[in-house]
Amino acid sequence: MKKFLIPLALFFGLVAFLAVGLKRDPREIPSPLVGKPAPAFSLPTLTGDQPFSPADYKGQVWLFNVWATWCVACREEHPLLVEFSKTQSVPIIGLSYKEVQAADQTNGPLSDDAKLSLARERSLRFLQRQGDPYKLSVMDLDGSVGIDYGVYGVPETYVIDREGIIRYKQVGPVTPEILETKLLPLIRQLEKS
Amino acid sequence: MKRWLIILALCSSAVWAGEAPPRAEDPQVEARLVVLAEELRCLVCQNESLASSNAELAEDLRREVRKLIRQGMTDAEIKTYLVERYGDFVLYRPAVKPLTWPLWFGPFAILILAVWGLWRYLRHRKALVHQRMSDADNAQAESLLKE
Numbered sequence: 001m002k003k004f005l006i007p008l009a010l011f012f013g014l015v016a017f018l019a020v021g022l023k024r025d026p027r028e029i030p031s032p033l034v035g036k037p038a039p040a041f042s043l044p045t046l047t048g049d050q051p052f053s054p055a056d057y058k059g060q061v062w063l064f065n066v067w068a069t070w071c072v073a074c075r076e077e078h079p080l081l082v083e084f085s086k087t088q089s090v091p092i093i094g095l096s097y098k099e100v101q102a103a104d105q106t107n108g109p110l111s112d113d114a115k116l117s118l119a120r121e122r123s124l125r126f127l128q129r130q131g132d133p134y135k136l137s138v139m140d141l142d143g144s145v146g147i148d149y150g151v152y153g154v155p156e157t158y159v160i161d162r163e164g165i166i167r168y169k170q171v172g173p174v175t176p177e178i179l180e181t182k183l184l185p186l187i188r189q190l191e192k193s
Numbered sequence: 194m195k196r197w198l199i200i201l202a203l204c205s206s207a208v209w210a211g212e213a214p215p216r217a218e219d220p221q222v223e224a225r226l227v228v229l230a231e232e233l234r235c236l237v238c239q240n241e242s243l244a245s246s247n248a249e250l251a252e253d254l255r256r257e258v259r260k261l262i263r264q265g266m267t268d269a270e271i272k273t274y275l276v277e278r279y280g281d282f283v284l285y286r287p288a289v290k291p292l293t294w295p296l297w298f299g300p301f302a303i304l305i306l307a308v309w310g311l312w313r314y315l316r317h318r319k320a321l322v323h324q325r326m327s328d329a330d331n332a333q334a335e336s337l338l339k340e
């Protein structure tokens with residue numbers, strides 16, 4: 001064997017490793033929640049109806065989408081969600097995540113009620129203008145439900161099956177490509193079973 | 194006069210420094226939080242610990258950890274709580290388990306391999322040095338040197 005090939009092969013091996021490492025998205029952290037039951041909660045809704053809890057949707061496949069009006073990437077995916085809600089039968093539940101931010105409270109912290117009404121007003125205005133893809137939205141003002149769902153970058157989207165098990169988690173905006181290649185096939189498969 | 198101006202300037206800086214982070218009532222909770230938060234990774238700014246990060250999520254998670262400490266959970270339980278939600282990635286010191294074996298033992302394996310390679314190389318070289326020349330070679334070398 002030609003000996004000079006050994007360092008060359010090592011070099012290319014290293015390059016391959018680095019190339020793969022560079023291409024990977026460090027923000028994509030595998031969620032330990034996939035395959036586990038969706039954490040239970042009970043939160044007030046955007047429109048002030050009955051509080052919603054995930055158990056209400058047992059027996060059907062649904063999407064859980066974490067969003068906020070201050071989140072730029074959410075606006076990016078919003079038209080796609082609106083389109084989805086018009087063409088697909090699977091309901092999307094929204095989680096309005098920490099709608100009221102520190103920047104809204106520069107004149108001192110707001111009371112919980114004030115936060116809730118500010119969040120409702122702003123979210124409703126946003127949905128009126130941009131279209132409302134959500135069957136309903138729940139208000140997670142302090143982000144504690146977000147912590148239970150391992151939310152670290154809004155928007156995030158979860159696919160939850162009939163048994164209430166999280167089957168997929170998307171961190172970052174849903175793109176047409178992700179919808180086509182990942183979400184829709186999974187939803188179809190889950191609906192059949 | 195100048196001194197007073199300086200003092201005034203120093204005082205006023207405290208005024209526009211904005212709100213100070215809320216003090217925890219219980220210094221013991223705070224001490225534990227600091228130790229724990231050093232070991233936990235902020236998921237938004239991934240190279241910062243939960244203790245040093247200013248991200249809003251880090252603030253929320255510190256609050257959550259404070260709450261868990263007050264509920265009387267042990268450090269290990271709190272770590273498990275966060276790992277269940279965010280995965281091993283939140284730990285700066287990942288748990289030793291089959292999946293993380295390459296991470297923990299890989300460098301040592303490579304070191305042992307390298308030492309083995311070096312040992313083989315040196316032995317090979319030593320053998321080269323100690324190779325005796327045959328008598329015929331010696332004679333030829335001598336005759337060449339005489340020329």
